[in-house]
Amino acid sequence: MGDGRDDLAARADEDGIEFFLAMFVDLHGKPCAKAVPRSSLNMLMDGGAGFAGFAAGDMGQGPADPDLTVLPDAASYTRVPWKPGVAVLHCDPQVGGDPWPYAPRVILKRLLEQLGTERGWVLKTGVEAEYSLLRRTPEGGLEVADALDRSAKPCYEVKGLTRMWDFLSTLSRNMNELGWGNYANDHEDGNGQFESNFTYSDAVTTADRTIFFRYMVHMLAHDAGMCATFMPKPFSDVTGNGLHTHLSLWTTGDEPLFDGDGDALGLSKLAYQFVAGLLDHGRASAGVICPTVNSYKRIGVGAPNSGSTWAPAYVAYGGNNRSLMLRVPDGGRVEHRAVDGSANPYLAAAVLLAAGLDGVDRALDPGEQTTDNLFALSPDEIAARGIAHLPGSLDRAVDELVDDAVLRRALGVLPDGSDFVDYFAGVKRAEFDAYHSTVSQWEIDRYLTQ
Numbered sequence: 001m002g003d004g005r006d007d008l009a010a011r012a013d014e015d016g017i018e019f020f021l022a023m024f025v026d027l028h029g030k031p032c033a034k035a036v037p038r039s040s041l042n043m044l045m046d047g048g049a050g051f052a053g054f055a056a057g058d059m060g061q062g063p064a065d066p067d068l069t070v071l072p073d074a075a076s077y078t079r080v081p082w083k084p085g086v087a088v089l090h091c092d093p094q095v096g097g098d099p100w101p102y103a104p105r106v107i108l109k110r111l112l113e114q115l116g117t118e119r120g121w122v123l124k125t126g127v128e129a130e131y132s133l134l135r136r137t138p139e140g141g142l143e144v145a146d147a148l149d150r151s152a153k154p155c156y157e158v159k160g161l162t163r164m165w166d167f168l169s170t171l172s173r174n175m176n177e178l179g180w181g182n183y184a185n186d187h188e189d190g191n192g193q194f195e196s197n198f199t200y201s202d203a204v205t206t207a208d209r210t211i212f213f214r215y216m217v218h219m220l221a222h223d224a225g226m227c228a229t230f231m232p233k234p235f236s237d238v239t240g241n242g243l244h245t246h247l248s249l250w251t252t253g254d255e256p257l258f259d260g261d262g263d264a265l266g267l268s269k270l271a272y273q274f275v276a277g278l279l280d281h282g283r284a285s286a287g288v289i290c291p292t293v294n295s296y297k298r299i300g301v302g303a304p305n306s307g308s309t310w311a312p313a314y315v316a317y318g319g320n321n322r323s324l325m326l327r328v329p330d331g332g333r334v335e336h337r338a339v340d341g342s343a344n345p346y347l348a349a350a351v352l353l354a355a356g357l358d359g360v361d362r363a364l365d366p367g368e369q370t371t372d373n374l375f376a377l378s379p380d381e382i383a384a385r386g387i388a389h390l391p392g393s394l395d396r397a398v399d400e401l402v403d404d405a406v407l408r409r410a411l412g413v414l415p416d417g418s419d420f421v422d423y424f425a426g427v428k429r430a431e432f433d434a435y436h437s438t439v440s441q442w443e444i445d446r447y448l449t450q
């Protein structure tokens with residue numbers, strides 16, 4: 001069959017697969033699945049798996065709507081290394097036989113297909129999915145799982161790394177068994193915070209792997225009696241969890257388009273235009289790449305105990321400078337450091353692609369690179385350089401997002417003729433309002449006896 005099911009069945013049988021997890025995510029990146037026995041593989045490939053979209057999450061459906069039918073992408077087959085006999089199939093949701101334009105994977109695939117057919121290009125991405133390993137306290141609170149991990153400067157600390165050896169080595173082995181090319185694992189800047197790197201790939205594969213990676217980290221942590229989180233800022237005085245996203249364009253013939261021989265940053269003219277597009281849409285993109293109330297605690301608050309947030313507050317680009325939103329560590333790619341652990345990786349890749357391509361289409365120039373340490377400058381000094389601030393809260397970010405015509409067009413149109421971005425904004429405004437309708441400890445401290 002043309003849907004790759006013969007190869008899929010052969011691989012599954014070789015791996016002794018008994019169950020497939022037919023998986024998809026909603027707007028927030030929540031992974032949903034049904035477990036489908038191997039004996040029903042043909043049924044799954046023919047008719048997909050059915051879900052009540054309203055129950056799954058924010059999928060643009062109400063309780064009275066027809067089934068969301070999710071169809072497996074055979075090429076996404078991923079054995080679940082810690083659960084013998086189980087494999088994940090990432091799926092594309094449909095309703096009534098048509099791709100469902102609310103589904104993040106459908107949105108990204110549409111843009112990548114256009115990129116290939118209209119320009120002959122491919123987007124490759126690599127992500128750094130930082131996470132924290134925590135434990136629930138008997139009182140219902142949360143603390144760093146490793147009680148000894150208290151130092152004010154824990155980054156790269158070998159003893160903290162070694163105390164998590166069982167977890168980290170299992171995770172590394174799993175990634176490498178899957179052929180992801182895990183090449184480094186380290187203790188990051190926050191207490192309890194780690195990063196396990198895997199090699200870049202085409203943008204859909206990387207987004208699928210990001211979803212799988214989060215699932216794997218959560219489950220391995222659970223098995224070890226811990227609670228993993230990718231939340232952007234679990235503690236206000238500890239460095240938050242980013243999802244730095246490295247981007248490069250290639251031809252469909254695998255020729256790199258961002259390499260610039262002889263250029264100071266090693267970027268091509270096309271890459272500079274792409275960077276300029278990322279800057280131009282920097283504030284509006286925040287609504288999608290920093291998509292939760294908590295995101296703005298990561299990029300907004302002052303330096304934590306370790307001395308730096310490592311998260312950008314301003315829209316600027318430059319070389320190997322970690323105080324900027326866009327960093328060019330080596331030639332041939334650009335790193336976007338604003339994306340955080342609460343981002344939906346499909347939607348994040350979609351808006352970054354659209355932003356960058358707009359820079360290419362308008363032949364934008366990003367201007368001189370920033371060489372300053374922006375963490376050390378005052379707001380006035382930043383303003384004097386003409387550098388914009390990222391939005392300070394989710395509601396402000398969403399206001400900018402809905403006003404961005406390029407991102408609006410890229411995210412697509414819904415069956416009723418309205419734009420996905422307005423649906424997204426509605427969900428996010430409700431999220432912000434729900435947060436804003438609770439009384440916090442800060443308010444008590446600030447106003448009780450004022």
Ligand code: ADP
Pocket residue numbers: 124125126127128197198199200201244246247248329332333335
């Ligand atoms: P750093 O911590 O310095 O930002 P990492 O090594 O943690 O860097 O992560 C770098 C990421 O960038 C990896 O996922 C890597 O595979 C990816 N990457 C490297 N080259 C490219 C490229 N040309 N296009 C996209 N991603 C890339």
Ligand code: MG
Pocket residue numbers: none
């Ligand atoms: Mg039922």
Ligand code: MG
Pocket residue numbers: 128195
């Ligand atoms: Mg890194």
Ligand code: MG
Pocket residue numbers: 128130188195
């Ligand atoms: Mg990191």
Ligand code: MG
Pocket residue numbers: 128244335
């Ligand atoms: Mg990085």
